[in-house]
Amino acid sequence: MTMGDAMNQADKPPPFQPPVVGKSGPAAVGIKLTEQQQRARRARSIAIAVSLGVLVVLFYLVTLVKGPGVLERPL
Amino acid sequence: MSVTLARVEPSIAGVGDYIELMKPRVMSLVVFTAFVGLVIAPGHLHPVIGLAALLCIAVGAGAAGALNMWYDADVDALMGRTAGRPIPAGRLAPGEALAFGLTLGIGSVVVLGLLVNATAAALLAVTIAFYVFVYTVWLKRATPQNIVIGGAAGALPPIIGWAAVTGGFAVEPTLLFLIIFFWTPPHFWALALYRTEDYARAGIPMLPVVAGDRETRRQILLYTLVLAPLGAAPWLLGYAGPVYGIVASLAGAAMIALALRVRAERGATANKHVASKQLFGFSILYLFLLFAMLLVDRMSGGLVGQVFGHFAA
Numbered sequence: 001m002t003m004g005d006a007m008n009q010a011d012k013p014p015p016f017q018p019p020v021v022g023k024s025g026p027a028a029v030g031i032k033l034t035e036q037q038q039r040a041r042r043a044r045s046i047a048i049a050v051s052l053g054v055l056v057v058l059f060y061l062v063t064l065v066k067g068p069g070v071l072e073r074p075l
Numbered sequence: 076m077s078v079t080l081a082r083v084e085p086s087i088a089g090v091g092d093y094i095e096l097m098k099p100r101v102m103s104l105v106v107f108t109a110f111v112g113l114v115i116a117p118g119h120l121h122p123v124i125g126l127a128a129l130l131c132i133a134v135g136a137g138a139a140g141a142l143n144m145w146y147d148a149d150v151d152a153l154m155g156r157t158a159g160r161p162i163p164a165g166r167l168a169p170g171e172a173l174a175f176g177l178t179l180g181i182g183s184v185v186v187l188g189l190l191v192n193a194t195a196a197a198l199l200a201v202t203i204a205f206y207v208f209v210y211t212v213w214l215k216r217a218t219p220q221n222i223v224i225g226g227a228a229g230a231l232p233p234i235i236g237w238a239a240v241t242g243g244f245a246v247e248p249t250l251l252f253l254i255i256f257f258w259t260p261p262h263f264w265a266l267a268l269y270r271t272e273d274y275a276r277a278g279i280p281m282l283p284v285v286a287g288d289r290e291t292r293r294q295i296l297l298y299t300l301v302l303a304p305l306g307a308a309p310w311l312l313g314y315a316g317p318v319y320g321i322v323a324s325l326a327g328a329a330m331i332a333l334a335l336r337v338r339a340e341r342g343a344t345a346n347k348h349v350a351s352k353q354l355f356g357f358s359i360l361y362l363f364l365l366f367a368m369l370l371v372d373r374m375s376g377g378l379v380g381q382v383f384g385h386f387a388a
Binding site: 031033034036037040041043044046047055058059061062064065066 | 126
């Protein structure tokens with residue numbers, strides 16, 4: 001390894017370490033969610049998923065019912 | 076230039092808190108009355124489209140409830156009945172409630188307009204806007220007529236249901252509007268009579284706080300005297316059969332009897348509001364009975380009335 005190579009390596013920033021969210025211990029960086037916050041977030045995420053699923057099914061059914069003229073409606 | 080970012084605590088709001096934000100008990104009454112408006116309307120609406128309409132109306136009502144709780148969090152915290160709501164109890168941040176209410180409100184109106192029709196969507200938008208801006212923001216803290224005028228928002232759902240089918244208006248759903256409109260004051264003032272201290276502490280000018288116990292009881296009776304014949308009007312005007320007429324007349328008479336008891340109870344202390352509590356409870360049953368009988372009358376194709384008429388003849 002030449003002197004130039006060694007200097008280039010010394011200039012490089014350290015490899016990126018993504019923050020570990022929701023974990024405890026020395027690796028934890030950023031906001032740490034408590035057990036209660038994690039449970040609440042998971043429940044909210046599931047509720048949002050279910051709501052979106054209901055909307056998808058509803059739009060699909062309405063498309064079937066209305067047929068090709070789904071967007072033709074009286075104003 | 077330095078920018079300081081406020082630390083936002085991660086939310087602990089559960090799904091139940093968001094459901095509570097939508098006032099599920101009010102929502103159930105809204106959905107039920109809208110359903111009746113939808114069923115009694117002439118014409119045909121595919122069940123899937125009808126379901127979509129009811130879902131949008133329910134979500135729109137929930138949005139109005141959420142925006143109401145967002146705006147009223149300060150006064151809710153001062154009243155025993157409402158202090159446990161998600162925002163004053165600290166389980167849900169005001170911003171979360173505002174975002175939730177706006178999303179549901181805009182979403183429900185847009186989807187109703189796209190899937191059903193523009194008239195129903197416009198009426199839903201008016202209902203939400205009326206409840207939030209006219210009732211919550213303006214009237215509730217300004218005048219004892221708050222629930223009288225604001226009651227129009229709660230009375231609109233049957234008209235929305237009717238418009239979902241027909242795309243227009245008519246006398247019949249307007250009668251249902253008037254029934255709910257005149258039902259609202261006796262219902263809420265009966266509650267306000269035994270929650271007067273709560274409202275006074277929060278600075279809400281409900282009628283018992285501003286005009287006193289005696290005047291409130293008098294006005295409850297006056298509104299009930301208008302309500303009872305209005306309740307029977309769908310039968311008197313030929314929109315419903317005799318079975319509806321009998322039930323509406325008997326239930327109306329019971330409402331008047333209870334309102335008279337409330338009037339006679341004046342001067343009672345806070346723990347002696349027996350008649351007021353009875354009227355509050357029965358008024359819910361009364362409205363449910365009227366709309367349920369309209370539903371039965373229409374879904375049976377007037378069969379119940381015909382059988383009744385046959386035996387009566």
